[in-house]
Amino acid sequence: MSEPGCKKVLILTYYWPPGGGAGVQRWLKFTKYMREFNYEPVIYTAENPEYPSIDESLLKDVPDNLTVLKTRVWEPYKLYKWFTFQKKGHKINIAFLNEQKKQGLTEKLAVWIRGNLFIPDARKYWIQPSVRYLSRYISENPVDLIVSTGTPHSLHLIALKISNKLxxxxxxxxxxxxxxxxxxxxxxxxxxxxRKHQKLEQRVLQNANAVTVVSQEMKRQFEEMGTPDVRVIPNGFDHEDFTDPAEDQTSMVPDQHFSITHIGTLFPLRNPVKLWKVLSELVRENKDLAKDLKINLVGAMDYAVSKSIDETNLGNWVNRTGNVPYQEAIRLMRRSRLLLLLIINTPDAGAILTGKLFEYMKTGRPIFAVGPTDGAVAHALDETRTGHIVDFDDHVSMKRQIMEYYNLYREDKLTVTPHNIERYSRKNLTGEMTDLFNEILQTK
Incomplete structure (x- = not known):
């Protein structure tokens, strides 16, 4: 229950427990610690969302007596499933991931319709009903501040209308x-x-009192668009996720194998084709490595990634696991000898600072990243001394770095000591976010 004098902040988020995946974590953790900074959160979310995964374990982080407002949302996914001959209970994956086959003509047509008719996204028909509902709610239950978090960006349009109206x-x-x-x-x-996407984006960027992003590179991108006030508040880790008293202490003992673990969705743009080839070469050339190596891929996997692995004959070394509860993912990270972080291979890849990185850091296991060597992830790894990054196509460096890690594993010296990671604790980051709230309200 909130303390007297707490300011109220209305948080508009599509992703909320029991929904699973990365989209839930950021505002679930801010909400968890917000009362300690004299803010009472009020959540607005969907009553009938289409989540790619469900994780009931995340409900433990929802504060007691939290007000959670829900309304129904109409999304076109039932039509999409019918149109693409998918079963009613089939989960819609993120980032156009296809686990079973290559994208067919009907899937491509459905994607075109989504991109050109559902602007800004598939939740567009939730905007006006949400504005009506929240306007009534706020008239009876005033709030001091509104936060919208995207994706989906329809949430920003809801907030834009309410902010202007009230x-x-x-x-x-x-x-x-x-x-x-x-x-x-x-x-x-x-x-x-x-053009319509760009126009809507500009309306949001120019009308919000402040825009928050997760990396310096994203800040630069938005500033180049003329956004007046952009603040960087990155993702992070929650100490309590790593100090569960009920957890078996053996879960923190590293694997006996030279285990390389990736946690998260593997879609085509995150498919490290060169890395699979390097690992395939190494197991052919080094009998000891072939005996010790284990590759754990935890999360949904696109057909194209599975095909790449099979084409490089790595199947005997790869353990493919689907989505797992969040706490189980943490356990698997802590047991792994080496944590694999794969950056999306796009022209703007340098701006990406995935939330998984900070949880990796907290484990104290070395991080091996594949991506831009001058991007946000590279800077974070260098700052915290938690790992190394090699470029997407740098075959020589990949091979050398993996062998360095393997030799350290053989000597039982494959460890890191994280440096200056405390600023990335979820509680400290909540303090940064509420400092921004205070600044905005003081200049209101």
Whole structure:
């Protein structure tokens, strides 16, 4: 229950427990610690969302007596499933991931319709009903501040309308870019639709009291668009996720194998084709490595990634696991000898600072990243001394770095000591976010 004098902040988020996946974590963790900074969160979310996965374990982080407002949302996914001959209970994956086969003509047509007719996204028909509902709610239950978090960016349009209508300060939080998102080209967006996306994006960026992003590179992108006030508040880790008293202590003992573990969705743009080839070469050339190696891939996997692995004959070394509960993912990270971080291979890959990185850091296991060597991830690894990164196509460096890690494993010296990671604790980051709230309200 909130303390007297707490300011109220209305948080608009599509992703909320029991929904699973990366989209839930950021505002679930802010909400968890917000009362300690004299803010009472009120959540607005969907009553009938289409989540790619469900994780009931995340409900433990929802504060007691939290007000959670829900309304029904109409999304076109039932039509999509019918149109693409998928079963009613089939989960819609993120980033156009296809686990079973290559994308067919009907899937491509459905994606074109999504990109060109459902602007900004498939939740567009939730905007007006949400504005009506929340306007009534706020008239009876005033709030001091509104936060919208995207994706989906329809949440920003809801907040824009309410903020303008009721004159309430508003923070637009971008977990991901909008028109510069990595899968924008995959949507096959035409020129007219592209202009509409850009116009809506500009309305949000110019009208929000502040825009928050997760990396310096994203900040630069938005500033180049003329956004007046952009703040960087990155993702992070929660100490409590790593100090569960009920957890078996053996779960923190590293694997006996030289285990390389990737946690998260593997879609085509995150498919490290060169890395699979390097690992295939190494197991052929080094009998000891072939005996010790184990590759754990935890999360949904696109057909194209599975095909790449099979083509390089790595099947005997790969353990493919689907989505797992969040706490189980943490356990698997802590047991692994080496944590694999794969950056999306796009022109704007340098701006990406995935939330998984900070959880990797907290484990104390070395991180091996594949991506731009001058991007946000590279800077974070260098700052915290938690790992190394090699470029997408740098065959020689990949091979050398893996062998360095393997030799350290053989000597039982494959460890890191994280440096200056405390600023990335979820509690400290909540303090940064509420400091921004205070600044906005003081200048209201």
């Amino acid at each position: 004159r309430i300060p508003w923070v637009a939080d971008f977990r991901d870019p909008w028109t510069k998102i990595y899968y924008q080209q995959s949507l096959m967006i035409g020129r007219l639709a592209s």
